[in-house]
Amino acid sequence: MQSGGCTNVLNSSLFGIVSEAADAGAFGRVHGASHGLEGLLEGKTVDLTDVPQATWRRIARSPGAALGSTRRKLTPDDVPIVLGRLAALSIGYWFIIGGNDSAETGHTLSVEATKAGYDLTVVNVPKTIDNDLVMTDHCPGYGSAARFVALAAMGAGADAEAMGAASPITIQEVMGRDTGWLAAAAALGRREERDAPHVICLPETPVDEDRFVAQIEAAYTRFGFAVAVVSENARSANGVLGGQCEPWFVDDFGHPYYDGPARYLAGLVSKRLSVRTRYE
């Protein structure tokens, strides 16, 4: 089952699980749920046992999620239905490729299966590139995402430095809900003081707007350009960053989605320093 926001690792992990299982002759048949929990509840599954190797090789390198993903939240009413669907297919091992919410779903169903006397092993395959799992050396996909972020910061620095007075400041926003590993990875390309990024904002530490602008100004004054990298969830001490009062979209669970902090911070720097500031 694949679940949550798409990254390439959803398909790489699916391929890894199925091919290792096939090589080991570990399972009888392998079934995939269509659009995760959503499909499983409706009985929409795909038999993956005889998918040809050539197809698997294409899937492994494809974006998206070959089985289809979802953000469906598990409800208590779902539990017996899910266990019934799994039993009908004689599922003994259930691999859930997904993020935090998917792992929670897996945990709940593992506990419920035990209660119901159903012998089910649930294996969570972390999808998150945020690298936010304790006891895990690194999450699948984190390495390549970190490399991308480091290169993006180096590129933004080279561009901002080259543009000089015409467009000297850039704010880059990167993923990372509760941990700043990805934003922090932007520093990996730094060799000297003048190298980008000059400021990094992590979700773990509240952003002080005055201090942020002062740090950008200091780098700009010293080097003639400045680059900041901010986590998507960088917040001020009292919640969302100023100006983000109206949510962009509210989903079925009532979760509000706001503009990212880069746009707001770029506007702030732009106004305070009267210098063109890009965000991306």
Place this chain on the structure above:
Amino acid sequence: MQSGGCTNVLNSSLFGIVSEAADAGAFGRVHGASHGLEGLLEGKTVDLTDVPQATWRRIARSPGAALGSTRRKLTPDDVPIVLGRLAALSIGYWFIIGGNDSAETGHTLSVEATKAGYDLTVVNVPKTIDNDLVMTDHCPGYGSAARFVALAAMGAGADAEAMGAASPITIQEVMGRDTGWLAAAAALGRREERDAPHVICLPETPVDEDRFVAQIEAAYTRFGFAVAVVSENARSANGVLGGQCEPWFVDDFGHPYYDGPARYLAGLVSKRLSVRTRYE
């Protein structure tokens, strides 16, 4: 001289010019202006004649602009100063790597040099990846930019399709001031009706907001997901797209910079269809 917004082609073209000239033994010495017209006016130039090959190979593959770029506009007062700087270095051939504004600067100075009896050949090396030059088969960098855009649209399609109901619509914004070649290139990865992008907005054709939402809705209803690609300068029939009343930044020339159209259109679709809509 390098000029205008940074793309990798600024450095590739610089390397191409200098290495071809060196191989041909065409010139005595080669000088580069620091931050384009800005540096040239202040007499800030760099002698590039003896830069080692290893350095050139690194420059050719670097982002930014090795000499430094600028957006300095030529004024009538600048003309005698620039011609004086060029004469002091005995410049007979002047290569300007840049976009439309840089080409205009080159043209003006070529005309003025002739008037002043100075034998100067000005060569414009187009930097634009917009591919907007008449009589040019394609502009340097257009090919790789077009490939990137096509792959980005394919990726957005795979993600949106995989996410299904959770996040089925994406609006991608791509470069292109007056011509839509880059946005149009997003169609290069399409093989079937259901493939992304389902809507493309070019700067040449005004965006009708109702029609845009209707086209997105039609694709969403039919395929379960939808992707639109819009040029950064996609506009409505009466100017900027609704909601973009306040410029983001106003530069020294009084040019206003607005939010791109993707953000506005994503908000519009999000509200009208009550479906989560991403923009990037």
